Structures are given as structure tokens and as C-alpha cells.
Amino acid sequence: EDQVTQSPEALRLQEGESSSLNCSYTVSGLRGLFWYRQDPGKGPEFLFTLYSAGEEKEKERLKATLTKKESFLHITAPKPEDSATYLCAVQPSNDYKLSFGAGTTVTVRA
């Protein structure tokens, strides 16, 4: 069964203090790894898709990377508006569903 483990569970940062979130996964053949951002009471917002080891994607202060066993979401010089829960999900090559991790809740203080 596909497994996705995110760490840490929570991260408190000072504005401008860069950090990384980890997503470890076990899947029988990876079709894609997805990062989403979710604000309280809202639907997840798509950020990135990564398909193969070594791939990197960037969007504003966020950068996602992928290896064969894990993915990292780097937040560079975060701002308070980056506060949210970041979710990682995998899609196996033999299925269509997304399996989500429990998420990392990031709080950025001004």
C-alpha cells in the first residue's frame, strides 16, 4: 500500500527564516508527486507536480525537489502569507487516486 510521511508536523518560522519540509514516500511505481497548500477550511491549492528523480520546480518563494524516496519543499525567506498546511501526495503508476500525507503546518511570524 502507498505510504506518504511528512515531517515535521508543525513548523514555526520567523519571517525571512528559510526552511525545508520533507515528504517520504513508498509507492509501487511513481506516476507523479504533488504538493498542495491548504488554508484552514479551504480546499487544497495545487502547487507543483514532480515526475522523476532530480526534477525541480519553483514558484515564488517555494521550490520542490524529488529523489527516489523523498521530496523536499524549500521555503526561502518566508512571509506571513506563506502560513498554511502543505500537503504532499503521490499517484502510483497503476492507479489514479492521490494518497496524501498528513501535512506540515507552517506558521510564519512577522
Place this chain on the structure above:
Amino acid sequence: DSGVTQTPKHLITATGQRVTLRCSPRSGDLSVYWYQQSLDQGLQFLIQYYNGEERAKGNILERFSAQQFPDLHSELNLSSLELGDSALYFCASSVVSSGGEQYFGPGTRLTVT
């Protein structure tokens, strides 16, 4: 705004009742996915439809069913509701039947009392 719409936003009902949640996918998307999000279980995949046909099933209870109509909107029916069914229910859509990004709606918050 993802372009996926869900109604209603909130639903409060009693145990044993039946409810219907509605989802309209983004324009052009043929796949619709339903997810349940609760505090203890996180986001769990329920079921996927592609162009009107069931494509994949997750841990969906027998009391729950879904369908996708010719206009591509989808409905999730929850019956014989229990307290444990209280959760956020999300619909997502994607262009293709396999792979690719899924775009989520704002969700329906179901409270069973």
C-alpha cells in the same frame, strides 16, 4: 479560485439521514474525484469518475455512492449517516483520466448531530 464549485458549503443533519453533495468540475475537465477530510484520517480518496463512468474506488463505505451526469457534474450521496461521517468533503477535477494535477473545490462541511 480553482474553477471547481461545490454546493452546499455547509450541511447539518441528524444521524440516519441521507444527504447529497454536488460538484461541478472545471470547464473541460472530464474526471471528478471525491475526497473526505477528517481530523484523524486526513485526506482520503473515495471515488473517481471519468466522463460518466466509475474509474477508481478508494475506501468508500457502502452507505456512500456517487455518479457523474452527462453534463459532467457529479453528486456524492451519503446515507444512514453516522456521527463519524462528519467531515469536509472535497471534489477535485482533472483533464485526463490518469495522472496530472487535480484541482480541488472549496469543499462541503458536513456535520452529523
